[in-house]
Amino acid sequence: xxxxxxxxxxxxxxxxxxxxxxxxxxxxxxxxxxxxxxxxxxxxxxxxxxxxxxxxxxxxxxxxxxxxxxxxxxxxxxxxxxxxxxxxxxxxxxxxxxxxxxxxxxxxxxxxxxxxxxxxxxxxxxxxxxxxxxxxxxxxxxxxxxxxxxxxxxxxxxxxxxxxxxxxxxxx
Numbered sequence: 001x002x003x004x005x006x007x008x009x010x011x012x013x014x015x016x017x018x019x020x021x022x023x024x025x026x027x028x029x030x031x032x033x034x035x036x037x038x039x040x041x042x043x044x045x046x047x048x049x050x051x052x053x054x055x056x057x058x059x060x061x062x063x064x065x066x067x068x069x070x071x072x073x074x075x076x077x078x079x080x081x082x083x084x085x086x087x088x089x090x091x092x093x094x095x096x097x098x099x100x101x102x103x104x105x106x107x108x109x110x111x112x113x114x115x116x117x118x119x120x121x122x123x124x125x126x127x128x129x130x131x132x133x134x135x136x137x138x139x140x141x142x143x144x145x146x147x148x149x150x151x152x153x154x155x156x157x158x159x160x161x162x163x164x165x166x167x168x169x170x171x172x
Contacts, residue, residue, distance in 0.1 A: 020156045021068040026111050027145045028059040028096070030166040057169065058082075058123040061094060062147065062158070063116045072121050073155060074148040077163070079140045081129070085122030092118045098167045108166065121147065 032055050058077060064070050075082050094111040111118050132140065135157070139146045143159035150156075 020154075021064050021070065021151055023070060023149065023156075023158045024063040024116075025145065025147060025158045025160045026061040026063065026094075027160050027163045028110060028166050029163045030057040030059070031168040032057050033168060057166075058163075059096070059110060059166070060121040060123060060145070060147070061090070061111050062119045062121065062149065063092070063111060063114060066115065066117055068117070068151065070117075070119070071150045072119065072147055073150050075121065075123060076132075076136065076140045076146040077123065078144050081127040081132075083124035083127050085124050087119045087121045090118045090120045092116070094118060094120070096166060106167070 060075065062070065062072065072084055072087055075084055090111070092111050093109050093113040096108045096110050098106040098108065136146065136148075139157055139159050143161050144163045146157055146159045148155055148157050
């Protein structure tokens with residue numbers, strides 16, 4: 001058995017006590033196709049109503065130990081800064097059910113079962129104010145998603161190289 005010097009053990013334990021909390025990120029992207037509008041429909045001013053443009057839904061979750069109080073502060077998706085909505089605490093496992101085929105509903109586990117806290121971070125519109133430090137620029141260049149969060153009045157970052165794709169959501 002190899003012996004580890006005592007100062008090494010203290011140093012390693014010290015890093016865990018004073019470093020940032022371990023935060024996992026789960027991120028999903030879903031194409032959202034709007035429904036069709038009947039031809040000839042006009043608004044109250046007589047102008048034709050245009051079909052809504054397709055957009056993307058993002059499902060973002062952070063998971064961390066129960067004892068931590070982490071607050072999401074900023075999010076970057078594919079280099080673009082987005083406004084954050086009010087985050088909510090979710091019970092794990094978090095699942096998504098694809099209802100496209102009524103008799104064959106497919107479940108996708110977004111966040112596996114855990115004793116950790118799970119925060120759902122709703123993504124709103126792209127932010128007009130996009131402040132990127134050199135650290136954030138480096139992170140966004142290498143990762144599709146970067147979340148800045150506050151813990152003990154300090155800002156930390158968690159990132160994910162690639163966002164997972166969910167089945168397309170088709171509206172009527």
